[in-house]
Amino acid sequence: MVAMNATTPLSNLNSAELFNHKVEARTAKIGIIGMGYVGLPLALLFSEQKFRVTGFDIDPFKVETLTRGGSYIVRIPETEIQDAIANGFQATSDFSGIADMDAVIICVPTPLNDHHEPDLSYIVATANNIAPHVRAGQLIILESTTYPGTTEDLLVPILEKNPRGLKAARNGAASDSEFYVVFSPEREDPGNDTVARRDIPKVIGGLNPIATGLGGAVYNSIFNRTVPVSAPAVAEMTKLLENIYRCVNIALVNELKMLCLRMGIDIFEVIHAAATKPFGFQPFYPGPGIGGHCIPLDPFYLSWKAKEYDFHTRFIELAGEINLSMPYYVVNSTAAALNRQKKTLNGASVLVLGVAYKKDIDDLRESPALTVIELLQREGADVKYNDPYFAFVGKGRKYDLQMHNTPLQDLGKYDCVMIITDHSDYDYEAIVRESQLVIDTRNATRGIQSEKIVRC
Numbered sequence: 001m002v003a004m005n006a007t008t009p010l011s012n013l014n015s016a017e018l019f020n021h022k023v024e025a026r027t028a029k030i031g032i033i034g035m036g037y038v039g040l041p042l043a044l045l046f047s048e049q050k051f052r053v054t055g056f057d058i059d060p061f062k063v064e065t066l067t068r069g070g071s072y073i074v075r076i077p078e079t080e081i082q083d084a085i086a087n088g089f090q091a092t093s094d095f096s097g098i099a100d101m102d103a104v105i106i107c108v109p110t111p112l113n114d115h116h117e118p119d120l121s122y123i124v125a126t127a128n129n130i131a132p133h134v135r136a137g138q139l140i141i142l143e144s145t146t147y148p149g150t151t152e153d154l155l156v157p158i159l160e161k162n163p164r165g166l167k168a169a170r171n172g173a174a175s176d177s178e179f180y181v182v183f184s185p186e187r188e189d190p191g192n193d194t195v196a197r198r199d200i201p202k203v204i205g206g207l208n209p210i211a212t213g214l215g216g217a218v219y220n221s222i223f224n225r226t227v228p229v230s231a232p233a234v235a236e237m238t239k240l241l242e243n244i245y246r247c248v249n250i251a252l253v254n255e256l257k258m259l260c261l262r263m264g265i266d267i268f269e270v271i272h273a274a275a276t277k278p279f280g281f282q283p284f285y286p287g288p289g290i291g292g293h294c295i296p297l298d299p300f301y302l303s304w305k306a307k308e309y310d311f312h313t314r315f316i317e318l319a320g321e322i323n324l325s326m327p328y329y330v331v332n333s334t335a336a337a338l339n340r341q342k343k344t345l346n347g348a349s350v351l352v353l354g355v356a357y358k359k360d361i362d363d364l365r366e367s368p369a370l371t372v373i374e375l376l377q378r379e380g381a382d383v384k385y386n387d388p389y390f391a392f393v394g395k396g397r398k399y400d401l402q403m404h405n406t407p408l409q410d411l412g413k414y415d416c417v418m419i420i421t422d423h424s425d426y427d428y429e430a431i432v433r434e435s436q437l438v439i440d441t442r443n444a445t446r447g448i449q450s451e452k453i454v455r456c
């Protein structure tokens, strides 16, 4: 790399140096593909740092909402979108604008299909949309969670089908006929206000060291720390390890919860006591199952890939089995609790509190509440739900409930009120006082003594 100073003419710089110069000068244009829970906050972070940011999305509702300065994510106020627009942010579904971007960051969904296999169709579609517009010196970053090998074996070959015949940089020297590719996993934890987004270190694995360096330059402008690793596959695997660790530990406490309930021991008290150990223990909490776009899905990206190597990821399978069984356990426990009151689940009127997959967020994806509702309905219960974050629950990837939010009143008329998501806004004392029977799957009623409460 040539040493740069204020007088170095820009035309003397190679593509990597020019890229770094633009990032430093904030003239680099950042394109983010996928304006969802990951992409939109990322766009706002870059915009706060005075980059010109363009958000690309195929969803016309999102593009229109952002264009008029609106927001569709509860925790992102409209004023933040409007401030970004004042800094040059725009949203579009026209992918020709990709050619103008210096860095393109892909944040599209990576779900599982009906057979529990990775569905990479969104990444493939995005790569096909980018390829015609790829240009030399551009940095393409994949952030979507996926199995090791996706960046190199799936994304790069599609991008290399670009009309200019440009190749992804693989060797050590900067070249003016190549583009750069990086995998850098998103690590956001929605609803977790204890760590600022800036303080979550960003892992970066480039196809070559220059790509890793360029990724570092981009992310260092919005994150306090970046962690370079030797290859995209290492970064891909890092993200999976983090989520598998979580999935396995949640399964462990879910299993121990079922044992503790049988033994008459409060698992939450146990976990809180264990968490006082200053080393070697990290608390995870049981619940009615797992939800969100990450923990229920990501581990299976690895177990699918592992089969290619004749390898069975037994921890993942076991954790998946336990976590998936939790909604069934909750419904069985509810039936048993009603039975003790000489009532049946069939015909019972049930109010489910909280349908979001975790507290205080507006995200329904893979929520165990949806499975619980379906199981209750299948058993003949008359189910209503209340959730301040959802006025309506329609059709999703795996459910079609078509239910409207029910006001939180007249709780005494339900045979049973089930706390599935422990939103902070609920007054649990009042809920217990007014209800006939409360099924608490989250320890939301801790400290409240009442025979009406069944913890499960």
Ligand SMILES: NC(=O)c1ccc[n+]([C@@H]2O[C@H](COP(=O)([O-])OP(=O)(O)OC[C@H]3O[C@@H](n4cnc5c(N)ncnc54)[C@H](O)[C@@H]3O)[C@@H](O)[C@H]2O)c1
Binding pocket: 033, 034, 035, 036, 037, 038, 039, 056, 057, 058, 059, 062, 107, 108, 109, 110, 122, 125, 126, 129, 143, 144, 145, 146, 186, 187, 188, 189, 190, 293, 294
């Ligand atoms: N949500 C999280 O908390 C979280 C955390 C860490 C990692 N991730 C990972 O980040 C990725 C994105 O997740 P998300 O939660 O933001 O998803 P999301 O569904 O909220 O957003 C994805 C966006 O991509 C858009 N999109 C789909 N196909 C597109 C295409 N071809 N071109 C342009 N836009 C397209 C969708 O319209 C949507 O707006 C996933 O791989 C996920 O596993 C998510």
